[in-house]
Each structure stands twice: as C-alpha cells, then as structure tokens.
Amino acid sequence: MDAEPTLLGRYLLQLSCGPAALDQLDTADLDRLARETAAALPPGTRQHIDLALRIDVRAELRQLSVPALVIAASNDILVTPDHSAALAQGITGSRLTQVMSGHDAPTEQPAAVANHLRGLLNG
Structure with a gap:
C-alpha cells in the first residue's frame, strides 16, 4: 500500500x-x-x-419539519460543537445535546448517544 x-x-x-x-x-x-x-x-x-x-445547507434547514436531535461531539474537529449549535438553531424545534467524544460519537460514547436518542423518541 x-x-x-x-x-x-x-x-x-x-x-x-x-x-x-x-x-x-x-x-x-x-x-x-x-x-x-x-x-x-x-x-x-x-x-x-x-x-x-x-x-453550506443553512438556507435549507428551516424547511425541515421533523423532530430533530443534534448531537454535538465536544471534541469533534470536523463538525465542531459550534457547527452543531448552528445546525440546531437552524432547525425549528430541534434539540441540541452534547457528548464527550470525537466525530464518531456513536462508537466512542454509544450509551450516551442511545440515551439521547431514547429521549427524543420517547418525547
């Protein structure tokens, strides 16, 4: 290689x-x-x-009309927490949460991500 x-x-x-x-x-x-x-x-x-x-999809975010959970990974250098906050701010009614991980939060913090998803799904 x-x-x-x-x-x-x-x-x-x-x-x-x-x-x-x-x-x-x-x-x-x-x-x-x-x-x-x-x-x-x-x-x-x-x-x-x-x-x-x-x-840059900021202009399209307001068109979303589904429940949304934005998970900001605190150590993500590809999609920074500031990017996640902007995403959540652009989606009406979305929820923003944070986990201590890099970009691959589901692998690094599977229990935390699952708990946040359960919270979204359970209302």
Missing part, C-alpha cells in the same frame, strides 16, 4: 476520534488502524471530504 492512502487513513482517524479514544492507542495500534481505515475507504472518499468542507 502506498503512503498516500495510509496518510489519508491517519488523517481520518484524527478527524473521527476524540483525544480520549486516541490516547488509549499506542503507535502500533494507530498505524494498524490507519492502514485498515485506508484499505476500507470507498471510492469517492476524497470527494466526500471536499464536499463536507465546503457545503
């Missing part, structure tokens, strides 16, 4: 995982996960990242 996909895998790990999750891994684990992440990337990943960094 060439270096570029592995670098992308490492970059995505840094975006996806919060510091607490990364701190639990040694260098060998980080290298292994970077290689596995790179090997599992579907076609179009680079374009997806580019789109995520430039898309």
Whole structure:
C-alpha cells in the first residue's frame, strides 16, 4: 500500500476520534488502524471530504419539519460543537445535546448517544 492512502487513513482517524479514544492507542495500534481505515475507504472518499468542507445547507434547514436531535461531539474537529449549535438553531424545534467524544460519537460514547436518542423518541 502506498503512503498516500495510509496518510489519508491517519488523517481520518484524527478527524473521527476524540483525544480520549486516541490516547488509549499506542503507535502500533494507530498505524494498524490507519492502514485498515485506508484499505476500507470507498471510492469517492476524497470527494466526500471536499464536499463536507465546503457545503453550506443553512438556507435549507428551516424547511425541515421533523423532530430533530443534534448531537454535538465536544471534541469533534470536523463538525465542531459550534457547527452543531448552528445546525440546531437552524432547525425549528430541534434539540441540541452534547457528548464527550470525537466525530464518531456513536462508537466512542454509544450509551450516551442511545440515551439521547431514547429521549427524543420517547418525547
């Protein structure tokens, strides 16, 4: 495997995982996960990242008319808590909550995310 996909895998790990999750891994684990992440990337990943960094959907948010829960991940550097707050503010009637995690909150904090979702579903 060439270096570029592995670098992308490492970059995505840094975006996806919060510091607490990364701190639990040694260098060998980080290298292994970077290689596995790179090997599992579907076609179009680079374009997806580019789109995520430039898309602006604020004007469309007011059109949503469904119950919405916005979960802000406190250590997310891809979708920062400020982005999550703006999203919640743009969706009428949405609820904003926060969990201590990186971008992949359901993996890092599955119980907390499940509790917040139960709260939304149970009214």
